[in-house]
Amino acid sequence: MEITPEEIKLFINTVRSVSEYDFKDYSERSFSRRLEKVLVDNKMTITALVAKVRKEKAFLEQVVKDITVNTTELFRDPKIWQALRFRVLPRFENQSIINIWHAGCSTGQEVYSMMILLNEMGMLDKANIFATDLNTDVLDVAKKGEYKFRFNIDYLDNFDKVIKENPYNYEDYRDVPYSKYFDLDKTKDTLKMKPLLTQKPLFRKQNLVKDGNIFYTKFDIILCRNVLIYFNHELQTQIFETFHQNLFSNGCLILGIHESMLGPVAAKYKRRGLVYFKK
Numbered sequence: 001m002e003i004t005p006e007e008i009k010l011f012i013n014t015v016r017s018v019s020e021y022d023f024k025d026y027s028e029r030s031f032s033r034r035l036e037k038v039l040v041d042n043k044m045t046i047t048a049l050v051a052k053v054r055k056e057k058a059f060l061e062q063v064v065k066d067i068t069v070n071t072t073e074l075f076r077d078p079k080i081w082q083a084l085r086f087r088v089l090p091r092f093e094n095q096s097i098i099n100i101w102h103a104g105c106s107t108g109q110e111v112y113s114m115m116i117l118l119n120e121m122g123m124l125d126k127a128n129i130f131a132t133d134l135n136t137d138v139l140d141v142a143k144k145g146e147y148k149f150r151f152n153i154d155y156l157d158n159f160d161k162v163i164k165e166n167p168y169n170y171e172d173y174r175d176v177p178y179s180k181y182f183d184l185d186k187t188k189d190t191l192k193m194k195p196l197l198t199q200k201p202l203f204r205k206q207n208l209v210k211d212g213n214i215f216y217t218k219f220d221i222i223l224c225r226n227v228l229i230y231f232n233h234e235l236q237t238q239i240f241e242t243f244h245q246n247l248f249s250n251g252c253l254i255l256g257i258h259e260s261m262l263g264p265v266a267a268k269y270k271r272r273g274l275v276y277f278k279k
């Protein structure tokens, strides 16, 4: 189902007029793809969708959730986790506290990956873990830390690459059992994070477009991976500015492996491989 730019505008303006959600600066291409999917799933025309969104708050919330993409996995893109293990986290080893913010954390696998890595490096106790997302459904899953195992078999492979193996020294192999961090139940098809992990993070609803930093603290590391790809250049710039203001002076920002920072705001960061350090 093809939708026109005018129809997209009509939808976005309606949502803005009846809620706090503002998709004005989302990238048009990915937004229209997601909106088309919502129309097909609901078997609706754009006119009917707009009318229903205007009238029914619960339906509006559901549509917003369907439009935002939630894909994630444990140790997604192991290269970045190896960079964190060998290049980034050691810089903070001597600090007494380390503040980490996962912006756009989805169902929480990124948060638990970080905590497993921190624990293996002896840094979990001194870490404050903050995690936010726009979508309260994914946050509920994140808080529980329970996932379908069959969708997550790759997790174990990623875990091995990041936690057990050392890409710089093949003889350095750490035999860390999965059961230290999560329970696998193949008959029930579940992978459940241990309380050691689930009881620590502060998961909160936050809209990156409107809310800025809701935690009244600055951060050593901000991860915002695979979130800003849906935003246009102006909105990305605004958020990179917000992150810059909320990083400590030696802090750094981690983006998704296929994302990069463009324009004048990039001059405020020093890029080292996949990591952006605050200048």
Ligand SMILES: C[S@@+](CC[C@H](N)C(=O)[O-])C[C@H]1O[C@@H](n2cnc3c(N)ncnc32)[C@H](O)[C@@H]1O
Pocket: 068, 069, 070, 071, 072, 073, 076, 103, 104, 105, 106, 107, 110, 132, 133, 134, 135, 138, 206, 207, 208, 209, 224, 225, 226, 227, 256
């Ligand atoms: C593809 S997931 C990325 C999850 C994780 N960071 C990763 O890379 O595996 C993108 C997440 O961004 C969230 N998101 C989209 N727009 C947002 C906004 N304006 N404010 C906060 N979160 C947003 C979505 O709800 C979704 O959970």
